[in-house]
């Protein structure tokens with residue numbers, strides 16, 4: 014991950030063990046598929062605590078880690094790196110549908 | 118670490134010397150090799166050796182599989198061949214095929230897994246030191262039987 | 268259901284695959300129950316083809332030597348519907364990847380695969396990977412011998428090989444039976460090339476230490492001529508030398524190419540030959556009987572001789588320009604008169620290269636049943652091939668492919684792009700590959716223009732691991748990450764054709780994502796201005812050097 018992307022705000026993320034789906038840790042210490050519900054650590058020390066907490070709750074997920082995010086106006090959380098943006102919002106092109114016979 | 122002996126007999130109790138030490142005492146019947154030690158050098162002594170310990174520094178470092186096959190197949194070693202280090206139940210079927218017959222492992226459930234390991238795969242494709250007939254040989258035999266019936 | 272003309276599993280093969288599925292089911296259960304840590308489980312799922320990508324698990328299914336029956340392809344479609352999102356991605360290693368598999372479902376998906384004699388074994392991990400072969404095998408006009416017979420022999424020998432499952436690094440073997448190498452044997456850990464010596468005997472040239480990735484290298488000849496029946500003994504000797512002496516201290520120096528490079532090919536040869544001398548008379552020798560029994564299963568379908576000149580085909584050729592272009596680029600000579608090998612392009616304009624929906628897979632299976640003896644092939648160019656089509660059926664095949672969107676007349680052309688999954692899927696990526704491929708594909712969509720530009724291979728990788736083979740692209744595109752921004756490094760002059768195999772050289776500074784199309788356009792324009800008749804892009808580049816290309820690109824971007 015690029016170095017200059019370690020902002021002050023961080024969330025904890027992982028992939029769910031049973032199906033690999035991207036999840037974030039919420040304030041209640043549960044894993045959620047919604048980034049907007051993720052617990053946000055607002056300075057370095059809080060980040061460490063968040064990561065420890067994520068690791069303690071890691072039974073149903075794989076290898077938790079911290080993701081640098083920014084808070085946009087209105088409190089919307091957005092990952093800084095492209096990789097994490099794609100993890101959060103999915104493919105950046107339209108995958109073909111099962112019943113499709115032609116591409117658009 | 119708990120020791121499991123596939124051969125069923127008592128585990129050998131000799132202290133295995135490191136390769137360097139053992140070279141000073143070639144009459145000692147037990148040696149522990151690093152996976153970079155040249156097994157070929159044991160050739161003149163295998164008849165006297167009762168225990169050879171091979172090391173898996175990590176379960177994913179597979180050099181000792183080759184050492185085991187060379188000891189059994191090429192050098193004709195018949196004594197106890199022990200695996201130590203990263204010895205996990207999911208690899209034990211491979212180890213058996215390469216000629217290991219005793220295992221040091223602290224993994225939970227290893228003993229039960231070892232008991233199951235020989236029956237996990239009833240078919241093998243390669244001829245190795247465990248003497249099992251590979252599929253190609255079974256096919257050849259079957260064809261011959263069919264041909265003789267004709 | 269039509270009979271297959273390639274290896275069929277017998278009860279031994281079936282038993283082994285079934286037992287392996289049972290074993291994996293137990294391992295998954297132990298992982299979900301918390302008895303195995305991720306660290307312990309990861310290598311186990313990897314040897315069963317199950318990766319974790321950005322958004323989900325991915326199952327990589329082996330298609331040995333790229334050969335598929337219509338029945339197998341229908342099953343793949345069914346599995347993609349039931350356990351995934353209804354589409355799959357054909358890879359440069361003749362595999363099929365399903366991108367949205369659940370761990371809980373993986374054992375069932377593998378059991379479903381086993382119903383049609385398929386598996387995902389050894390599509391990952393530091394073992395001998397799925398063996399690849401010429402995708403025209405058994406049909407090509409220039410073939411000496413069908414390489415799939417040997418690929419099947421190698422498949423069996425390498426499956427769950429107890430000694431070689433924890434090698435220093437992954438190990439890829441490719442086999443070709445034709446002088447025109449379509450299997451890229453010089454860029455594999457071991458490449459095997461069947462050829463006929465002066466005495467008229469057929470044997471293998473054994474090539475070792477090729478590969479792409481971080482340190483691309485062209486393989487070197489280890490043995491100029493190996494009698495065929497000694498193949499397994501020679502492979503076992505080579506793998507044993509590699510397993511014992513290959514580097515394990517550095518992930519990036521662990522491939523056999525580094526060992527060969529460091530000790531030199533002479534020393535490597537001496538070591539392998541010494542080991543081989545010990546085992547050549549052992550149990551790995553292949554009896555003629557064993558080889559013949561496998562060879563019989565690859566007996567080609569009976570193709571009654573037919574006319575090569577069919578009035579209806581000629582009429583359509585004159586009438587329909589796109590069909591005429593398709594005949595030129597997508598149809599190759601078959602060794603039986605009146606027949607042809609048809610390549611269906613999985614690269615329609617603007618599509619993710621190599622992807623097919625479940626419906627498309629089923630449609631392809633139908634075409635194979637109707638017109639190609641129920642058989643298909645996957646090429647390392649990520650296309651699907653019908654190996655045995657009668658020339659008189661070409662218009663019908665073309666029409667059927669058109670209905671599926673796979674009739675693009677672009678095979679070998681600039682939009683027949685190879686692209687790895689890149690940052691949209693892959694956890695290792697630096698940059699996206701697929702959207703770049705899509706933009707280039709849309710830009711050059713005009714077929715007449717593509718045919719005017721001629722043979723031009725663009726290959727795109729999203730990181731240095733080079734799954735998109737960018738080193739051997741006529742134009743290679745490598746995604747890099749600079750401070751969180753995707754940049755693309757261009758290289759020119761790569762080639763995989765046998766005898767001409769070459770690695771591309773980097774053109775200059777990487778360009779931003781929005782300039783890639785312009786840059787490629789400038790490269791093409793440079794070539795069009797400078798070419799002399801009959802020259803391909805890569806030939807012109809070889810003749811005039813990189814400078815003119817460089818000037819034009821960097822004047823623009």
Ligand code: SF4
Pocket residue numbers: 687688689690693694695696697728729730731732733734735
């Ligand atoms: S080249 Fe890199 S980005 Fe592309 S699939 Fe391979 S590892 Fe992933």
